[in-house]
Amino acid sequence: MVGRAAWPLLTAVLLVVGVLLSLGTGRVWLDPAVLAGSLFEPKPNLPWLILSELRMPRTVLAVLAGATLGLAGAALQGLLRNPLAEPGLLGVSPGAALGAVIAIYFGLSGSFALATPMLGIAGALAAASLTLMAGRGGTLTMILAGVAVSGLMAAGLSLALNFAPNPYAAYEMTIWLLGSLADRDWSQVLLAAPFILAGWVCLALTARDLDALTLGEAQAQSLGIDLSRTRFLALAGTALSVGAATAVTGTIGFIGLLAPHLVRPFVGHQPSRVLLPSALFGAILLLFADVATRIIPTAQEVKLGVLTSLVGTPFFFWLVARLRRMSP
Template identity: 55%
Template sequence: MSYRLLLAALAVLVVLLFAISLLIGPAGLDVGTSIAGLLNGDNEAARLVMREIRLPRAILGLAIGATLGLSGAVLQGYLRNPLADPGVLGISASASLGAVIALYTGLSGAFALALPLMAMGGAVAAVVLIQLLSGTHAGTLTLILSGVAITSLSGALTSLALNLSPNPFAAVEILFWMLGSLADRSMLHVYLSLPFMLAGWLMLFALGRALDALTLGADVASSMGIRLRRTQWLAVLGTAASVGAATAVAGSISFVGLIVPHLLRPLVGAQPSRLLTASALGGAALLLASDIATRIIAPGRDLKLGVLTAIVGAPFFLWLVIKNRRNVL
């Protein structure tokens, strides 16, 4: 399959899944009523369901999936590690910690935007810590170790918040948010998170040439005019802006950034820049499909999106580990 044909097929798949996401839900609206509610709004109930419930969910599914797929492809290319994903820098864990603090302190109940704002603050704090820990001229190994340290610290503090939760209801709220979901999101969440995700995409897409050069090694890339420090900043800040905003509104959704680049790499070849757009489209398709599946598999049980992606992704991750181990042996 040619590269352009692959991108066209992925784009058509994303559009199709986006449309299906708009048409599926517990309200039981038929296709005609759904389209009418989305376009003209004469039916007040249909307008409310389509514009305030289903449309934000579909937009966030597309944007967050694209964010996770794109950031996963960039990090695997930059770190030259096929097992890297957006969580490797500790940004997802730090954003989750910020949201947990908002839930734990009750700020989320007093101020509706406290949770996503605190989560994005956690992502910013992760970037600052990464730069402090890795220093001015950090290599990829130092960056990974810094991310592991931040992830461990954020995870420990999150566990502490659960342990010291003032009441069981707060603990359940924290736990449910951490499982990841697109349910009950509004256009306010879209307006808050989408600008940060778009800014992150611009930074990550700008890395295509640098990632291609890095396949030849850091020294060769530097001799070709690639500014390694700038590349690191764009990778870290782009991931922080996009993944931090995604985590802020949807919770922790794992494995998408790991799975998608691996599935598409054999189809686009070994050139990292060609993988970026394909991974963004693939991530959007995978997350939209997963969110649709949560509504079909257990429509009355509120199956969490993060749980479903983990169930699918964990066996895939184990397969990757075994495959890489065999290659080494």
């Protein structure tokens, strides 16, 4: 068992290893010495182009998206005091997916490359706004509102697939919904990054309030916590960061659920102390999952969202069984 003192070092090592594996792994094998040498050779050269235009954007996006999902999952679990909470629970991820699918449905993605992520971000913000307006009554009301909004967004996705103008559009929408970091470039990273960073700031501002909420809503209010502000910051931060990440990567599940639970045994259960480790471990999980999609020997690359669901579902069942044993 790794002690709490060694946990930061282990996290840093895993993150560095994940980044190096992501930069060094691909369909085209390049010797690490060749990749390192390309940094000092005249540019452009083939190894440098592969590294800078294909693998670096993919790696940066994996870190940003993974950290976003882990951070948002930890914040929502603290806000809702629900160990099963994650970004999809409040409709943010389905909203981003619907916005992106609308761009594909109407052919906007073909005429404007950034239409898919931009509409994805807009969809996430719209879904979060609906959840916030409908869930003003309290934690339970917000969860129920999130479930309703998620159902509405899922219905919109089904309609888009049902009325796809042609088989190619339906195929493109389906492939996008499976989630992937393949073929992402710097323009998509630069589009998503400002929204992700803004979302991180909003979520970080909730840290003190989340600690107070562990005592209950009434007690938190007696300590001067503005619950409306806390809910707004948490939902806005989730919408901005997760919406931007989902709009670029597609739907990637379970990272936001897994990361907080994996770090709590080492950092404790105080919500403010869980936020940063969850973000770091979310990035680590997504980096290693993305590397796995590239090295699994299949004719076609396994989609990232499929792999995270295959790995995350058994953990989810284990978590439910554990909660059932702990319940009175």
